[in-house]
Amino acid sequence: MAEIAVINSSPLIFFSRSAHLEILRRFADHAVVPQAVADEILHRGPSDPTVNLITTATWVEIVAVGQISPEVAEWGLGAGESAVLALAKARNWEAVIDDLAGRRCAACLGIPVRGTLGIVLAAKQRGAIPSARAIMEDLLRAGLYLSRPVLDAALKRVGE
16 A cells, blocks of 8 residues: 555546545555646536545645656646656655556656556455456446556456
8 A cells, every 4th residue: 555645636536436436545545636636626616526535535635736847847748747746756655647648757757656547456456356347347437548458458467
């Protein structure tokens, strides 16, 4: 389990939409959401489950991120992805981000990174869930895009 993870909007949205927040909660004792990410989510309106999550969950903290480091900024990512990666790099925390360009930036800069799929696979490997496939199907229905070949190859790694 990660003690602290900096989380981008898409994993928060997909886990809350699919009613699988407990998996995200088991992954990190403390979820840090940069203000830029919170702003993206808050625009969804007060009835959105992700808005409810970031405004009420005691294990979620919204934090301001100062200036984005030039090494992250030069990647030209969105404000949320840039803030997640800048904070993760500065504090040596794991970044939770699905965006491919953001994941490539993290890999190049040595930032530990995992996506929504990686969190579900870790939960399966730790015995926290009986079926990663069932959870992933719920996440796909909630709007997560993942190709079937990528999903099937990942699930094969955890015996599904």
